[in-house]
Amino acid sequence: MDFYFGLAQIIGVHTLLGLSAYIVLLTGQVSLAQAGFFAVGAYVAGMLTVLAGWAILPALAVSSLFGGAVACAVGFPALRVKGLMLVIATLAFGEAVRLFFFNFDYQVAKGGVKLGPVGGEGFRQIRYFPEHGWTTMEVMLFIWGFVILAMALLWWFDRSRYGAVLRAVGEDELAAQSVGINLTAVKVSAMTVGGMIAGLGGGIYAHYTTHIEHASFGILLATFALAYPILGGLESVFGTVVAVVFVQGLLVEGLRFLGDWRNLLFGALIVLAMNVRPKGFLDAPALLWIGRIFRGRRGAA
Amino acid sequence: MLDFLQSASDGILFGATYALIGIGFTLVFGVMHKLNLAYAAASVGGAYCGLLIVKVAAGAPAFAVFFGAFLAGGVLGYLVYLTCFHFIPVSNPLAALMATVGMLLLIDEIIVHETDGVPLNYPAMFDDVMLRVGEFTLRGDLLMVFVVSMVCMAGLLALLYKTRLGLATRAVSQQAVAAQLCGIRVGRVNAMTFVVTGLLGGIAGAMIGASVGTLSPLLTTPLTIKGLIVTVIGGLGSIPGAIIAGLLVGGFESVLQQFRGVTERDLYVMLLLFVFLVFRPGGLFAPKGGRD
Numbered sequence: 001m002d003f004y005f006g007l008a009q010i011i012g013v014h015t016l017l018g019l020s021a022y023i024v025l026l027t028g029q030v031s032l033a034q035a036g037f038f039a040v041g042a043y044v045a046g047m048l049t050v051l052a053g054w055a056i057l058p059a060l061a062v063s064s065l066f067g068g069a070v071a072c073a074v075g076f077p078a079l080r081v082k083g084l085m086l087v088i089a090t091l092a093f094g095e096a097v098r099l100f101f102f103n104f105d106y107q108v109a110k111g112g113v114k115l116g117p118v119g120g121e122g123f124r125q126i127r128y129f130p131e132h133g134w135t136t137m138e139v140m141l142f143i144w145g146f147v148i149l150a151m152a153l154l155w156w157f158d159r160s161r162y163g164a165v166l167r168a169v170g171e172d173e174l175a176a177q178s179v180g181i182n183l184t185a186v187k188v189s190a191m192t193v194g195g196m197i198a199g200l201g202g203g204i205y206a207h208y209t210t211h212i213e214h215a216s217f218g219i220l221l222a223t224f225a226l227a228y229p230i231l232g233g234l235e236s237v238f239g240t241v242v243a244v245v246f247v248q249g250l251l252v253e254g255l256r257f258l259g260d261w262r263n264l265l266f267g268a269l270i271v272l273a274m275n276v277r278p279k280g281f282l283d284a285p286a287l288l289w290i291g292r293i294f295r296g297r298r299g300a301a
Numbered sequence: 302m303l304d305f306l307q308s309a310s311d312g313i314l315f316g317a318t319y320a321l322i323g324i325g326f327t328l329v330f331g332v333m334h335k336l337n338l339a340y341a342a343a344s345v346g347g348a349y350c351g352l353l354i355v356k357v358a359a360g361a362p363a364f365a366v367f368f369g370a371f372l373a374g375g376v377l378g379y380l381v382y383l384t385c386f387h388f389i390p391v392s393n394p395l396a397a398l399m400a401t402v403g404m405l406l407l408i409d410e411i412i413v414h415e416t417d418g419v420p421l422n423y424p425a426m427f428d429d430v431m432l433r434v435g436e437f438t439l440r441g442d443l444l445m446v447f448v449v450s451m452v453c454m455a456g457l458l459a460l461l462y463k464t465r466l467g468l469a470t471r472a473v474s475q476q477a478v479a480a481q482l483c484g485i486r487v488g489r490v491n492a493m494t495f496v497v498t499g500l501l502g503g504i505a506g507a508m509i510g511a512s513v514g515t516l517s518p519l520l521t522t523p524l525t526i527k528g529l530i531v532t533v534i535g536g537l538g539s540i541p542g543a544i545i546a547g548l549l550v551g552g553f554e555s556v557l558q559q560f561r562g563v564t565e566r567d568l569y570v571m572l573l574l575f576v577f578l579v580f581r582p583g584g585l586f587a588p589k590g591g592r593d
Contacts, residue, residue, distance in 0.1 A: 271404055
C-alpha cells in the first residue's frame with residue numbers, strides 16, 4: 001500500500017508543478033522557469049526546517065512567498081520579450097538557478113553533523129517527516145490537501161473576473177490591451193501566482209524526498225511542468241491532473257515492465273498525443289461530454 | 302594577456318559550431334515562427350549516424366563520417382518536421398512546441414539506448430597540426446571546424462539569396478499568406494527549411510564531436526540552451542546575428558572557463574543573455590517588425 005501512497009505523493013507534487021505552469025500558460029506565456037521556482041522553494045523550505053529548526057507549515061509558507069517573489073522579480077525583465085523569446089529567457093533563467101545551486105555551499109554543524117546544501121552533492125538529511133513520525137499516508141494526505149487548495153484557488157480564478165482577464169490576454173494581447181487591461185500587471189501577477197505554487201510544491205518535494213540536488217531541477221523538470229497543462233488541455237484545471245496521472249502513473253510507473261524501452265516510448269507517446277489531441281486530453285468537446293454524463297440528459301438539453 | 306587571447310581565440314573558433322546551431326533555430330523561427338526544440342538533439346543524432354559509417358566500414362576516413370552526419374542530419378530534420386509540425390494545426394503552437402520536446406526526449410533516449418550511454422570517440426582531421434606564433438597557438442582541428450562551419454554558412458546564404466528555393470523561403474518568412482497566394486507551396490518550403498537546417502545541424506554535430514574528441518548524449522541539453530541563447534543574442538530570425546552571436550558566445554564562454562572554472566562558466570553565459578534581454582531585448586540584429 002505504501003507504494004501507492006508514495007506514487008500519490010509524486011503525483012501530488014507534480015500536479016502542483018503543473019498548476020504553476022498552467023496559470024502562466026493561461027496568459028499565453030510559455031515559461032520554462034517553473035523548475036527554477038520549484039528549486040528555490042525546495043532549498044528555502046529545506047534550509048528553514050533543517051538549519052533554522054522551523055515547523056513545516058511556516059517553512060512552506062515562506063518557501064511559497066519566496067518562489068512568488070523570485071517569479072515576480074523575473075517576470076518584469078523577462079516579460080519585456082514576447083512569445084518564443086520568453087521561452088528562451090525563462091529556459092535560461094531555470095538553468096541559471098540550477099547552476100547557482102550547483103555552486104552553492106552553506107553548511108552549519110549541528111550536533112556533530114554538518115548539515116546544509118553542498119554544491120554538486122546536494123542537500124541531504126531533510127528529515128522533518130521521519131523525525132516527527134509522519135506515516136506515508138499522512139504525508140500523502142498533507143500533500144493532497146495543498147493540491148486541492150491550489151486547484152480550488154485556480155478553479156475559482158477561472159470563474160472570476162481575474163480568470164477572464166487572464167484568458168483574454170492569452171487569446172489576443174492587442175484586443176485585451178485595447179479594452180483597458182494592463183498587460184504587464186496581468187502577466188506579472190500570473191507569473192507570481194505560478195511562482196508561489198511552484199515554491200510551495202518545491203518545499204513539499206524537498207521534504208518527502210529528504211535529499212535534493214541541483215540535477216533534479218534541470219530542463220527535464222521544466223519541460224515536464226509545461227507538458228502537464230499542455231497535454232491535459234488548458235480548458236480546465238482537471239486537465240493538468242489527468243495529464244500528471246497519465247505521465248507519472250501510467251508512463252513512468254505503469255510501463256516499468258518494459259525496462260529500457262519505457263524511456264523510448266515516453267517521448268514517442270508525447271509526440272503521438274500532441275498529433276492526435278493538439279488541444280490536450282480535456283479539450284472543450286471532451287469537457288462538454290463529461291459534463292453531460294454528470295448532469296444527465298436534462299443538463300444537455 | 303596571452304592566456305586571455307589564447308582562450309578567446311579557441312573559443313571563437315569553437316563558437317562557429319554554436320553559430321551553426323543558432324542558425325538552425327533562427328531559420329526555422331524565421332520561416333515558421335515556431336521553435337524547434339528538437340533541433341540540437343537531431344544534430345547530435347545526425348553526428349551519431351555519421352559514426353555508423355565507421356562501424357560498417359572500419360577505417361573509413363573522417364571526411365566520410367562528416368558527410369554521413371551531414372546527410373543523416375537532413376533526414377532527421379525532415380522526420381522532425383513530419384512528426385512535430387506537418388499534422389498539427391498551425392493555430393496551435395503549443396502542441397507543436399510540446400511535440401518537439403517529445404522528439405528531443407525520444408532522440409536522446411534512442412542515442413542512450415543504442416550506445417548504453419557511453420561516450421563514443423569521434424574522428425577529427427588535422428588534429429596533429431598546430432599553428433604557432435610565438436607562444437600563441439591555433440589548434441588545427443579547431444581551425445578546420447571553423448573553416449567547415451564558415452563554408453556551410455556561405456552555402457546557406459547562397460542558397461537563400463541565389464536560388465528559387467531561397468527566394469520562396471524568404472517570401473514565406475516575410476508573409477506566409479501572401480506567399481501562398483503567389484503560388485508558393487508553403488508546406489513544401491517549410492519541409493525544405495527543416496531539411497536544410499537538419500543538414501547544417503548534422504555537420505554542426507559532427508564538428509562538435511570532432512573538436513571535443515568524443516560524442517555523448519549529455520551534449521544535447523547544453524547545446525540546445527547555447528543554441529537558443531545564440532539565437533536571442535543575435536536577434537530571432539537574423540542569420541548574420543546568429544553567426545556573430547555564436548562566435549561571441551564561444552569566445553566569452555572560453556575566456557570565463559579559463560578564469561572562473563568550468564562549473565561557473567555557463568552561469569555567466571546566462572547572465573550575458575539576461576543583460577541582452579534587459580538592455581537590448583531584440584538582440585544584436587533584430588529584424589524590423591513585419592506586418593502580420
